[in-house]
Amino acid sequence: MTVEQGIINKLNENFQLSYLEVLNESHMHNVPANAETHFKVTIVSSDFDGKRLIQRQRLVNQLLSAELAGPVHALAQHTYTPEEWNKKNSISPESPNCLGGGSK
Amino acid sequence: METIDKIKEQIAEHPVLLYMKGSPKLPSCGFSAQTVQALMNCGEQFAYVDILLNPDIRSELPKFADWPTFPQLWIKGELIGGCDIILEMFQQGELQPLLKEAAVKSEDEVK
Numbered sequence: 001m002t003v004e005q006g007i008i009n010k011l012n013e014n015f016q017l018s019y020l021e022v023l024n025e026s027h028m029h030n031v032p033a034n035a036e037t038h039f040k041v042t043i044v045s046s047d048f049d050g051k052r053l054i055q056r057q058r059l060v061n062q063l064l065s066a067e068l069a070g071p072v073h074a075l076a077q078h079t080y081t082p083e084e085w086n087k088k089n090s091i092s093p094e095s096p097n098c099l100g101g102g103s104k
Numbered sequence: 105m106e107t108i109d110k111i112k113e114q115i116a117e118h119p120v121l122l123y124m125k126g127s128p129k130l131p132s133c134g135f136s137a138q139t140v141q142a143l144m145n146c147g148e149q150f151a152y153v154d155i156l157l158n159p160d161i162r163s164e165l166p167k168f169a170d171w172p173t174f175p176q177l178w179i180k181g182e183l184i185g186g187c188d189i190i191l192e193m194f195q196q197g198e199l200q201p202l203l204k205e206a207a208v209k210s211e212d213e214v215k
Contacts, residue, residue, distance in 0.1 A: 053192060054185045093191065095135075096187075099134050
């Protein structure tokens with residue numbers, strides 16, 4: 001199973017999801033072709049109701065701790081409640097371009 | 105000094121402290137660059153540590169913070185978050201008052 005599929009499965013199993021997008025953005029960085037090192041996830045879930053951003057991301061970090069300790073070097077997280085997601089018109093921010101200094 | 109004590113001292117001494125890759129003038133990572141940009145747009149000064157020059161801090165801080173990635177913004181001894189959180193707070197207008205309140209002293213590289 002790919003790292004990407006593993007991330008999708010874990011998020012699906014552990015969150016009540018309204019929307020999920022997992023993007024492999026490794027190609028934006030100085031890594032080999034087909035690498036699975038840089039990801040962006042957009043998670044919309046009522047599980048985030050009443051939780052601060054850092055609390056939401058801690059939940060995701062804990063869930064994906066094995067991936068973060070292993071192959072995954074960067075994980076951009078955009079975590080919203082369904083209500084916040086509606087206000088954002090269902091658009092999550094773009095990730096920045098690589099500046100080259102991130103070798104693991 | 106033990107790395108962990110060094111980290112604790114830095115966090116205690118600098119009310120607004122950014123652990124980043126590179127420096128504010130020459131960031132080495134897009135996520136660090138975006139975070140610096142948001143901080144600078146707030147017009148407040150902040151201290152920083154370049155973790156690429158401090159490999160001991162780079163390896164110890166994630167464990168201490170229970171936060172796996174960089175950058176990390178610490179305000180008054182508390183981890184506020186990484187790039188995504190700082191940008192979201194900036195866009196929501198929550199970052200500037202937090203920085204202002206922290207009564208920042210200087211924009212210095214922490215030695």
